[in-house]
Amino acid sequence: xxxxxxxxxxxxxxxxxxxxAARRRRQQATHALPAAREPPRAxxxxxxxxxxxxxxEAEVDDEEAERRRKEEVNRKIASRKALSVxxxxxxTMAVLDTRKPGKGTRRLxxxxxxxxxxxxxxxxxxxxxxxxxxxxxDQVWYRPHIGIYIKLITMLGKCKQxxxxxxxxxxxxxxxxAPNLESYTALVSAYSRSGRFGEAFALLDRMKANPGCxxxxxxxxxxxxxxxxxxxxxxVKSLLADMTRAGIRPxxxxxxxxxxxxxxxxxxxxxxxxxxxxxxxxxxxxxWTMNSxxxxxxxxxQIETMESCYEKFQESGITPNIKTxxxxxxxxxxxxxxxxxxAVMEYMQKYYYSWTVVTYNVVIDAFGRAGDIEQMExxxxxMKSERIKPNCVTLCSLVRAYxxxxxxxxxxxxxxIVENSxxxxxxxxxxxxxxxxxxxxxxxxxxxxxxLMKERQCKxxxxxxxxxxxxxxxKGIDDHRVQYLRELKAERHKDDM
Numbered sequence: 001x002x003x004x005x006x007x008x009x010x011x012x013x014x015x016x017x018x019x020x021a022a023r024r025r026r027q028q029a030t031h032a033l034p035a036a037r038e039p040p041r042a043x044x045x046x047x048x049x050x051x052x053x054x055x056x057e058a059e060v061d062d063e064e065a066e067r068r069r070k071e072e073v074n075r076k077i078a079s080r081k082a083l084s085v086x087x088x089x090x091x092t093m094a095v096l097d098t099r100k101p102g103k104g105t106r107r108l109x110x111x112x113x114x115x116x117x118x119x120x121x122x123x124x125x126x127x128x129x130x131x132x133x134x135x136x137x138d139q140v141w142y143r144p145h146i147g148i149y150i151k152l153i154t155m156l157g158k159c160k161q162x163x164x165x166x167x168x169x170x171x172x173x174x175x176x177x178a179p180n181l182e183s184y185t186a187l188v189s190a191y192s193r194s195g196r197f198g199e200a201f202a203l204l205d206r207m208k209a210n211p212g213c214x215x216x217x218x219x220x221x222x223x224x225x226x227x228x229x230x231x232x233x234x235x236v237k238s239l240l241a242d243m244t245r246a247g248i249r250p251x252x253x254x255x256x257x258x259x260x261x262x263x264x265x266x267x268x269x270x271x272x273x274x275x276x277x278x279x280x281x282x283x284x285x286x287x288w289t290m291n292s293x294x295x296x297x298x299x300x301x302q303i304e305t306m307e308s309c310y311e312k313f314q315e316s317g318i319t320p321n322i323k324t325x326x327x328x329x330x331x332x333x334x335x336x337x338x339x340x341x342x343a344v345m346e347y348m349q350k351y352y353y354s355w356t357v358v359t360y361n362v363v364i365d366a367f368g369r370a371g372d373i374e375q376m377e378x379x380x381x382x383m384k385s386e387r388i389k390p391n392c393v394t395l396c397s398l399v400r401a402y403x404x405x406x407x408x409x410x411x412x413x414x415x416x417i418v419e420n421s422x423x424x425x426x427x428x429x430x431x432x433x434x435x436x437x438x439x440x441x442x443x444x445x446x447x448x449x450x451x452l453m454k455e456r457q458c459k460x461x462x463x464x465x466x467x468x469x470x471x472x473x474x475k476g477i478d479d480h481r482v483q484y485l486r487e488l489k490a491e492r493h494k495d496d497m
Contacts, residue, residue: 110141121151126159144175150186157190162199165190180212185219192226197235200226217243221254228261249281256288263296271296285313291323298331306331326358333366341366355386361393368401373410376401390417392425396432403436408445411436415452425456431463438471446471447481465489 367376
């Protein structure tokens with residue numbers, strides 16, 4: 001796909017900005033059947049043969065109908081039995097959270113308990129998962145298994161519960177399960193995800209001292225990723241040097257993590273040198289490498305470099321995915337290169353790339369920035385017709401666009417969408433709402449946003465306070481409300497320190 005040379009009008013009258021390709025199914029041709037003709041009447045022997053033949057056909061039809069009827073009855077019976085089993089299992093799993101180890105709870109079905117534990121781990125419901133695990137340990141059939149411990153420790157790390165992860169690690173040892181590389185790595189991840197680098201690096205040293213648990217590329221990659229999230233690039237350099245001394249070569253995941261972090265922080269020289277090192281070490285880039293690189297250059301406005309990288313990655317045999325095209329759309333939209341953005345949309349439509357919520361959000365935001373409210377609303381209606389649920393990002397784009405267009409009624413229509421849905425709102429949405437009301441000089445409504453935030457259990461941050469103070473002062477208002485906002489801003493500043 002050569003994006004650059006294709007031109008495409010990005011306007012409300014554009015004919016090809018229609019439903020996504022996934023909804024465009026080819027209509028199957030219908031063929032008219034010839035009219036049924038009444039068979040000729042026959043008499044004598046020929047007529048008798050014809051009647052016999054018809055009788056046999058009728059018997060076959062009756063047998064077929066009876067067979068189908070029995071199949072339908074059996075299917076309904078099987079369906080009822082299956083539903084009964086499912087309901088019983090769900091009822092059992094529902095009470096597992098409230099039941100405590102003790103009399104009458106030691107002979108629960110292994111499959112039910114394991115399914116309950118697996119579901120809670122997958123949903124990151126760590127408190128409930130630990131209760132089910134405690135119940136499991138009390139069963140007569142329970143035997144310690146290191147794999148279950150590793151899954152639980154990994155879950156606790158994702159939930160930023162490093163102390164509980166350590167307690168579980170110790171319980172695993174107490175039950176006779178010898179720690180292995182995977183369990184140590186899970187605990188290292190738990191500490192590093194929470195920013196507890198002292199404990200994480202101490203564990204790394206313990207692993208080095210244990211011949212059977214030497215850290216591998218996954219252990220280092222997890223630590224590197226956590227350090228990059230904390231913008232501690234010095235620790236990253238130390239870890240990479242440590243890997244070199246140990247003879248551990250970074251893999252594609254390690255390099256992708258580095259490229260993505262360097263790109264997001266604007267460290268393009270380090271990003272490019274990492275990509276070059278990746279190629280020199282014969283570590284093949286993948287679509288994640290391509291997406292991280294394109295996102296870095298595109299978000300910084302380096303469109304020509306982004307396009308050049310896109311062509312080179314494709315020439316190396318890497319196939320773009322939906323995320324790739326979302327990145328291109330977003331980059332072109334923010335650069336106001338609407339013709340190229342339209343070309344990408346046309347290409348996606350032509351080659352049947354189904355739009356995701358991210359695609360819709362990018363396009364809605366682009367139309368909103370361009371001030372094309374009519375087309376933005378059309379895409380939003382299309383999104384709902386495709387049964388793709390809007391999220392907080394969608395609503396932020398709508399509110400920002402309506403604020404710029406000074407459409408007070410339409411800002412309130414977004415709030416009605418919120419009232420009639422279960423969309424989770426964050427402080428960014430409320431900050432957009434505050435700014436939009438300020439732009440249209442609806443200061444009373446802007447002040448009421450604080451009450452709305454309280455209802456939604458969302459605390460105002462420094463941006464909320466600063467934005468509201470700005471619009472009050474622009475209107476020449478410096479009363480008790482502004483003083484309250486200044487005090488609230490000072491409190492938030494202390495909380496952040």
